[in-house]
Amino acid sequence: MELLLFNIFNGLIVGLFYALMALGLSLILGLNGIINFANGSFLALGGYLAFTLKPEIGFWGALVASPLLAGLIGLVIERGLIRPLYGRDPLYSLLLTFGLAMIIQTMLRMTWGANGLPFKVPDFMSHPLSQTYFFLTGYRVFVVVLTILAAGSLFALLQFTRVGVRIRAGNSDLETVSALGINIYRLRAVNFGLGILMAGLAGVLAAGRLGLTPTMGASLLMPSFVAIIVGGVGSLMGSVLGGIIIGVASGIVTTYYPAASQVVIYLIMAVVLIVRPRGLLGQEGLLE
C-alpha cells in the first residue's frame, strides 16, 4: 500500500513537471502558433541557471531569478529568431525550435559538463514529514504547492490583466487585436517569454528532485506534448490536468509493472484520441 502511495506521489510530482511544461507549450502554441521543441532545453537552462545562481543569491533567490532569466532569454530569442518566421510554413519554426533545442543543449554541455550535477534543496525541506509516509518530504510538498501557485498566477494573469485578456483574444484572432491598437509583436514576445518562464520554473523544481543533466528536459518534452493532447489542445486547464493524469497513471503502473510506466502515457493518449479526440477539456470542433 505504501509502495503504491509512494509511486502515485512520485508520479504526481513528475506529472506537475509535465503540467508546467505543457502550460508553457500551450501558451506558445496558442498565441505564437509554434510547437516549441526547444521547451525542454529551456527547462534545463532554468535548472542550470539556478545551479549557478544559488551560491550567490541562495536557493530562494535562484528559484525566483532563474525562471525570470530564462523567460527573458526566451523573449530575446523570440524577437531575434522566431519573429521572422510568423506567417510562414510551420515547417520553418518547427525546424528552428528543433535546432534551438540542440544548440541550447550543446551550450549547457559545454558550460556545465555532460555529467549530472546535484542541486541541493534547503536541508529543512529534504526530510520526510512522516515516518510511515517516508516519501512525503518537505520538498515534494513544496513542489506541489509551488506548481499550484504558479499555475494559479498564470490563470489569474490571463483572466484579469489586460495583457492576459489580449493574449486570450489573440489566440483566436490576432489580426483584430492588432487593428485595435495592440502591438502584437510585443504581445507575442511577452507570451513566448511567459511560456519559457514556466519551463524555467519546472527546470528549477525538477533539478531539486532529479538533479541536473543537459538532457533533463528532453525526457520531459514528449510526455508534455501528450499532456496537452490528453487535456485538450487550446485549454490551459486541460494541460495541467493532462500532465497530472499521465504522471499519476505512470506512477501507478510503476508499482505493478515498471517496464510499462512510460508506455502507459502513450496508451492513455491513444485512448483519449479514439474516445474523445478534442481531449478532456478541449473545445469542440478543434479536432473533431
Add this chain to the structure above:
Amino acid sequence: MSQTNSEILRAEDLHTYYGKSHILQGVSLTVGEGELVTVLGRNGAGKTTTLRTLMGLTPARHGTINLFDRDITRWPPHKIAKLGVGYVPEGRKIFGHLTVHDNLRVPAARPGTWTLNTIYDLFPRLAERRSSKGANLSGGEQEMLAIARALLLNPKFLMLDEPSQGLAPVIVDEVMHTIRQMRDEGIAVLLIEQNAWLALGSADRAYVLGDGRIVDSDSAAAFLENKERVKALAGASLDPAGTQ
C-alpha cells in the same frame, strides 16, 4: 457638396494584391474632417480590401496613404490604430470566447471621452450583457460591441465595414443612428455598405467601387437625385424598397 476645409485622409493610387491576384487597381480617395464618406459597390468590388489596406492589414504594394498629415503607407495596424483610427471589421470579428467586458478590455484605450463607463452608458444593452460570452450575443449586440470596442480608442476617424450586414431593419436604424451620432461629435467616418440607399441617406459623400477601381464619386445628395445612376453602377441589389 460638403467638401470640408481640411483632409484627414488622402489615399492615392493604391494597388493591393492577395498573392498574385491584383485586387485594388489604383484606388484614390479622401476623407475630410468631420465628414461621413461611404464606399459603395457590389460584392467582390474590393470594399473590404480597401479598408484593410487603409488599416495596414493588407498593405498596398503601390500608392501612398496620408492620415492626419503623416505618411502611414508602411505602418503596421497597431500604429495606425493608435493615431486615432477605430476599425469595425466585416463580420464584426468579436472575440467569441471572451465576455463582453473582456472584449472591451482588448483595445489600446487612448485618453478621451470614451471610457468603459461612458461606453456602457451609450450601449446599456452591453452593460446588461457584460458577463456574456461574445459568441452568445445577437447580431445587433455584436455590432454594437464591435463599434464600442473601436470607440474605446477615442478615434478621430472611424472605419466601418458593412455594419448593417445580417441585421434586422430596426437594428440597422439603431446602428446608423449611432454612426451619425459619432459623425456629429466630430469623428470622421468611412462607411462601407452594399446597401447604397441606406448609406447615402446618412453620408456626405460617396465613392463607388467596381472591380478594384473607383468608378464614380459625388456628394450623397447628387447620387440620391438620380436613382438610375446608383442602380446602374452598384447593381440591382440596391433597390430602396429592398425588393432584391
